[in-house]
Amino acid sequence: MSENTAPVRLMRVVVEAEREKPAIAEEQLAYAGVLDLGMKLGLLLLVVTFALYVTGLVSPHIPVQELPRYWSLPVKQYLAATGIHAGWSWLGMLGKGDFLNFLGIAFLAAVAIVCYLAITPILFRKNDRIYGVLAVVEVLVLVLAASGVLKVGGH
Amino acid sequence: MGPRTPGGRGAAQALWRAGWVAFGVLVTAAVARASGHAAAVAAPASGSSLAWWIWPALLFVVTFAMGIVAVLGGVGGGVLFVPIIGGFFPFHLDFVRGAGLLVALAGALAAGPGLLKKGMADLRLAIPVALIASACAIVGAMIGLALPTRVVQIALGATILGIVAIMAVAKKSEYPEVRQADSLSTALRISGIYHEASTGQDVDWKIHRTPQGLLSFIVIGVMAGMFGLGAGWANVPVLNLLMGAPLKVSVGTSKFLLSITDTSAAWIYVNDGAVLPMLVAPSIIGIMLGSIVGVRILAFTKPAAIRYIVIGLLLFASTRALLKGLAIWN
Numbered sequence: 001m002s003e004n005t006a007p008v009r010l011m012r013v014v015v016e017a018e019r020e021k022p023a024i025a026e027e028q029l030a031y032a033g034v035l036d037l038g039m040k041l042g043l044l045l046l047v048v049t050f051a052l053y054v055t056g057l058v059s060p061h062i063p064v065q066e067l068p069r070y071w072s073l074p075v076k077q078y079l080a081a082t083g084i085h086a087g088w089s090w091l092g093m094l095g096k097g098d099f100l101n102f103l104g105i106a107f108l109a110a111v112a113i114v115c116y117l118a119i120t121p122i123l124f125r126k127n128d129r130i131y132g133v134l135a136v137v138e139v140l141v142l143v144l145a146a147s148g149v150l151k152v153g154g155h
Numbered sequence: 156m157g158p159r160t161p162g163g164r165g166a167a168q169a170l171w172r173a174g175w176v177a178f179g180v181l182v183t184a185a186v187a188r189a190s191g192h193a194a195a196v197a198a199p200a201s202g203s204s205l206a207w208w209i210w211p212a213l214l215f216v217v218t219f220a221m222g223i224v225a226v227l228g229g230v231g232g233g234v235l236f237v238p239i240i241g242g243f244f245p246f247h248l249d250f251v252r253g254a255g256l257l258v259a260l261a262g263a264l265a266a267g268p269g270l271l272k273k274g275m276a277d278l279r280l281a282i283p284v285a286l287i288a289s290a291c292a293i294v295g296a297m298i299g300l301a302l303p304t305r306v307v308q309i310a311l312g313a314t315i316l317g318i319v320a321i322m323a324v325a326k327k328s329e330y331p332e333v334r335q336a337d338s339l340s341t342a343l344r345i346s347g348i349y350h351e352a353s354t355g356q357d358v359d360w361k362i363h364r365t366p367q368g369l370l371s372f373i374v375i376g377v378m379a380g381m382f383g384l385g386a387g388w389a390n391v392p393v394l395n396l397l398m399g400a401p402l403k404v405s406v407g408t409s410k411f412l413l414s415i416t417d418t419s420a421a422w423i424y425v426n427d428g429a430v431l432p433m434l435v436a437p438s439i440i441g442i443m444l445g446s447i448v449g450v451r452i453l454a455f456t457k458p459a460a461i462r463y464i465v466i467g468l469l470l471f472a473s474t475r476a477l478l479k480g481l482a483i484w485n
Contacts, residue, residue: 024271024272024274025278025279027278028271028274028277028278028279029271029272031271031278032267032268032269032271032272033268035264035267035268035271035414036267036268038264039261039264039265039267039268042264043261043265043439043443046435046436046439046440047436047440049432050432050436050437050440053432053436054211054433054436064207064208064433065207066207067207067431067433068205068207068210068245071210071245071246071247071250071431071433071434072245072246072247073247074247074249074304075247075249075250075300075427075428075429078247078249078250078428079428084428085428086426086427086428087426088426098432098433101432101435101436102425102430102432104436105257105425105430105432105435106425108257108260108261108264109257109260109418109421109422109425111264111414111418112414112415112418113418119278130342130343131279131282131343134282134283134286135282137286138282138285138286138289138415141286141289141290141293141419142289142415142418142419142422144293145289145293145418145419145420145422145423146422146426147426148426150293150297150423150426152296152297152300152301152423152427
């Protein structure tokens, strides 16, 4: 193929355009990479654990046939009626099909924390102290929310 | 994207029809509930006259249709999920809000990597905004779980009516004019360049009114946490019209923001026990599959018409929430 045919010229334009695309910041790409992996793993975990639960391969704490008796209750009454403790108590009940699902749910809810932890060193290395501090504070806020320390009075 | 074949078009049209059939099921559910047949199912003491799997299966079908409509209507799934599922399904609003946050979170997590890699979401713009919104979403979630359900129902109905008004009247600006960046955004170096693929041009952008914008996210965060809604309906106007970010950057950054804002609120619901896997998993799977189909259908539909349908649905669902809260239509 000649070096000046239309397809070759078009390819040159495309390559040039790609080369000239605005650069994405290093921390943004790092965040995207961790988010991509975490999101895929989390969704896979959610689908697999739900399949184990709904097929009955792992027996649940609340039999699925009895769920309609509970799902219309306010959360406080639901917890009292089922003997479930709030907070991180689900970790001790992972042998039950319904609580096994919390692995995927918690994983998805923790992805943002990991993403922030991944970009914090990059921000400080680039001497971007304000954003480094903002990232650390965001991690603290999300960890506080995840910790279960913040209790709700409830209706 | 490859060339569209007649067969591919036929398959997509079949999917389109299937989506609307599924959405028809929602209307059937609403009618059934209104006529009292479904009330027995919701009664906790009396048990169910239907097989336990009917409601989760229906939830999957409806969220699948919702995923299609959300893409075509240009809204997030969360804003449709809470009023519609909360209004017409037997699940308590506490669990619906918990699931709504996780649905919005999953959608944002799925979209986030692509938006960040393409520069359509801007991390520098998102970080300070996300910090304020996520901290306030915790407060909102705690308020929402502490308030009586009737009060939350009424407030939810009023909020959705407000969202409908915003959707109906708010204008959008592709490239808002920002003559000079304000001092705060300059200090934080919030500006950027994104590549507009449709024109092949690089678009320089900067923002203004940053303090007012950041203050707005206090309210947005509280409302997102309180009602379990995604907050794209509020994020985009603030980022685009108030702060002056280009529309595509506003939409992309808004979607990405939900992955942080909804994370903090979702943890409050998880730790309070307001998350039922039987609601969460079918909803997330349904809405994500629906979104995939919706993106394919988008190529040969008229989104403007769908937007009116979304507005109509939200009007209906918000009226239902209001009347439920006021004990007029239980």
